[in-house]
Amino acid sequence: MILKSLSLLNYKNFDSKTFAFNEKINCIVGNNGIGKTNVLDAIYHLSYGKSYFNPVATQNIKHDEDFFVVNGDYEKDQKPEKVIVSLKRGQKKIIKRNGKAYDKFSEHIGFLPLVIISPADRDLIIEGSTTRRKFIDSVISQSDNSYLNALINYNKILTQRNALLKYFALNHTFNKDTLDVYNGQLTSFGSVIFEKRDAFLQEFIPIFKSRYEAISNANEAVDLNYQSDLSENDLNTLLNQVINKDKALQYTSVGIHKDDLNFNISGHPIKKFGSQGQQKSFLIALKLAQFDFIKAQSGVNPILLLDDIFDKLDEQRVAQIIKLVDDENFGQLFISDTHAERTENAVKQVHQSYEIFKL
Incomplete structure (x- = not known):
């Protein structure tokens, strides 16, 4: 192309x-x-x-x-x-x-x-989990439209569930049946997203490690670690466990919208323990692995x-x-x-x- x-x-x-x-x-x-x-x-x-x-x-x-x-x-x-x-x-x-x-x-x-490598990529290291989730979503969505649709639907239901929790608090009311409808929909879309993210990272991480080694000629070991609430239990169970917390917070406190990707070097967070050069090499390896993955998926x-x-x-x-x-x-x-x-x-x-x- x-x-x-x-x-x-x-x-x-x-x-x-x-x-x-x-x-x-x-x-x-x-x-x-x-x-x-x-x-x-x-x-x-x-x-x-x-x-x-x-x-x-x-x-x-x-x-x-x-x-x-x-x-x-x-x-x-x-x-x-x-x-x-x-x-x-x-x-x-x-x-x-x-x-x-x-x-x-x-x-x-x-x-x-398309893949971009930019100084702005440093946000992947220094910013919160939202930035890293967007990276995962961007890579998978390039070759999997069903994933993108599940993500769009999940976020739509999440917004509606959060609005319902705010409505309950504002009007001093509560309707578990209505909330259960949203819980079921979130669970349906969330499980698809979790499984696809998990499968993607199992394939992606070895590619990333190989790229880092080629760029850095370094002896240090790097790794990516996928962190998700759904690793512990199915989403419907988790949502029922935190219902009182969600009512107090007026938003949904568990789910794939809380997932994160930990960046490690020699077993420690690269944000704290990586030099500027190591961080830059880490990010370039991440993006070149993105290139390799997208090419393999799309041809x-x-x-x-x-x-x-x-x-x-x-x-x-x-x-x-x-x-x-x-x-x-x-x-x-x-x-x-x-x-x-x-x-x-x-x-x-x-x-x-x-x-x-x-x-």
Whole structure:
């Protein structure tokens, strides 16, 4: 799969800009604040229907403008594909494939497989469990639409159950039968999500460990540990056990929405015991394992975005990473950096065609 060209209109800091890309390596270089990351984020937007860096959709519209349009021309399975994402203030975002708008954005997820590696990934280590659950969900959803639908339905029921608990507290009332209906639905969707997450991680963790070893040349052992309430009992039982607690809190305190993924190095949390270099290598290994998993599931080489890859990594380690993609197992690569010469020296070490775009 190849992104042949990209057109931006009123997207972030761009008023109008078009790129014609190399089918292997593309380097976006320029000073800080010039919009390098915004180009990569536009490519991400075409795959996921949203920004990687800014969850507030309207904030991706250029200042003082009313709309944005991101237009991508692809070649997939030797066929042309055109994807357009557009948003007008006060209206819903639209995603079109070959001129036809999707009824549900979830139908588009996985069609254009993509993995991004960015300094913003550090949130996976330093932020709360929500960020790590989103990572798991993103990887699985790329190749399993039934998982995505179960997740959407679970979150919808969870919101309704929480609203019911608040209603009970506000009106000094309680109806167990009504609550049991929500418990049954949460249990149904939650068990599917738990089983798929557990199966995914059993396959994913060995891939991740192998990638970390290749990147770091280190002796330390790394691991991922899946933590879930459902490891202890089925969700319906758990919900009944905590009913008094939930009534007091006015929200649902157990379930797959509380799952977490522990990041460990040498048996200890990497957040506290990993150096900056170890943390960066850990995150890159995590994302390259994501690449491997998605490729194995879809049979397509995902597009790989390396945003500010030199951040906190020395040039030797960057060269190692670039070399990892110097084979036919990888497809199209996009790199952003502030130093054109440094980037060109790195990509020259691989035997692939490349293009440098100076902003």
